[in-house]
Amino acid sequence: MNRPARRRGRPAAILLALLLTACAPAYAPTPVPAPPASPTPTPVPSTSPRSAPDCEDPLASYAPPRSNPEPGEMPAGSTMAEIAARGRLVAGVSADTYLMGSRNPTTGEIEGFDIDLVKAVAEALLGEEDAYELRVITAAERIPVLESGEVDLVARNMTITCERWESIAFSAEYYRSGQKVLARTSSGIASPDDLAGRRVCAPEGTSSLERLRTELPEAEAVAAANHTGCLILFQSGEVDAITGDDTVLAGLVVQDPYAEVLDMEPLSAEPYGLGFNAEQTDLVAFTNRVLADRIADGSWEDSYDRWLRPSLGEAPDPPDQVYGR
Template sequence: MKKLLTPAVISLALLLTACGSGDYAATEIPQKPQPSESSAPPPAPQRDCVDPLQSYTPEGTMPPPGAMPPGTYMAKIKARGRLIAGVSADSLNLGSRNPVTGVIEGFDIDMIKAVARAIFGTDKGTVELRVISSPQRIPVLQKEQVDIVARNMTINCNRWKDIAFSAEYYRSGQKTLVPLDSTAKSLDDLDGKTICAPAGSTSLDNLKDKNPQAIPVTADTDTGCLALFQSGKAYGITGDDTVLAGDVAQDPYARVLPERFSDEPYGLGMSLKHPEFVRFVNQVLAQIKADGTWMASYTKWLQPALGKLASPPPSLYGRTPGT
């Protein structure tokens, strides 16, 4: 079946140069960013990770917006006047640039805006979104080029060695996208086929484990994988169901196989150097899960493609810095 190229292929080039507009700025971090200097002490040595979903336990009551405790990382962000976040600009419904307004929007962006409101009292003019690729998610946090990353990043023990995570804010799962006329029923039916996954992602690792006979190809972005698929350079794409749902919305000649072969718990990434900021973000997540803000965002961005949810994922605590 012949495929028609959709605007996603064209938008791949545009995303590299477009600048966001609206209530918050959007910039792009170069592929090889320079490290920033920091006077913060190095993170404590890591011990065994028992449960990767355990994050730092919130302490005390959440401070009122605009009154961040002196000496905390939140106070530093408040004094700067903006929260700097690393995000995607091409993951439809999670973090993607609206073609009409130019503003980056989606479920992940709503999580960032909630943190900004808790610090400043508003998300208007207080958020700077920096567009990053999958491989950049951890380095930009280690070099403190951003305060927080919201880019459909899976929480796991290996990543806890390099960065800190919030409590889980969404539970995704890995699936596979194939041509509409494919007879495949699962990834096991794709021996010898080229399958794209973002570089530096758990999706790429899971692909190699699930079917070593598939031929992995990579791209730095989700749109990059979609472009390879639409140009015939990749037979399929594997990744989080949230991302693949956005791909199908852009390509009528694609479908997602029903097989789900992993759990992908998303967390907001932060530096290991600022555990008080992680605790604060966990307070924010607990609040928006309880007051309906989280569910409203899910209903708007993800429910049409992925169906209704009874409740947000639970928050697990108990981790201490250095573990």
């Protein structure tokens, strides 16, 4: 915040003090950490210019190299070298999306399918899978923290869309989900047609909320900060149903045995990608190599079997990796 410039030629210190007192805000300004002392990453320009957003195929990301440089050998001036110098990868994640990114009540650690991806990128960059720092964010904060450079990447079941490509960059698709609806088993809700006049919750700042309003306009949309907030409203009877990606809803069912995911055609396909600052395309390409290697060596399926198979069944085929930016 810039302070008003002092007038020159005021001879009286008392007058100056009165002016400063009168202009002082009635509240304490939000403290802003000085860049040198901040533990957050500083955006580094990409080694290649950013392509203009192209939505002929929003799933097309930046082509990876044939192989990534080894830890300790990142190209000078690259985003990867900046992260290596810091000594840790900073990732924005969920702490309450069960199975994808949630805090283990026993260990206190955040774990899940998305967190496995963070570990893989950290290991490729720094040689150690635990060389990362997690920042817990809401769905609505995913794009702002990337634009501001507070995190290196976001791994928070984020759907790749043309609109989001205008603000950030995405990795290649790492999981294909679909938007469905969760309701109480005794509610009489068996299909989306039964939601007319019912209160349905979805997190703020998500494509699930936007699609609820457009695809199910006869339902009453209710926004919450996250899916845990929706679950609280659901269990207290303030909403009748929750909509979201099937991966997320599967986690909510584990937490509430009286809830079920409706047997329905998904309202949409939800291709997940890791989010990045739009200028750091070198890091996107680096990460795409990590994702492709995980699919090739079976690590992707191992992670699915650990986190998602108990709720969603046999692993589907991994999503195709599409490049072309």
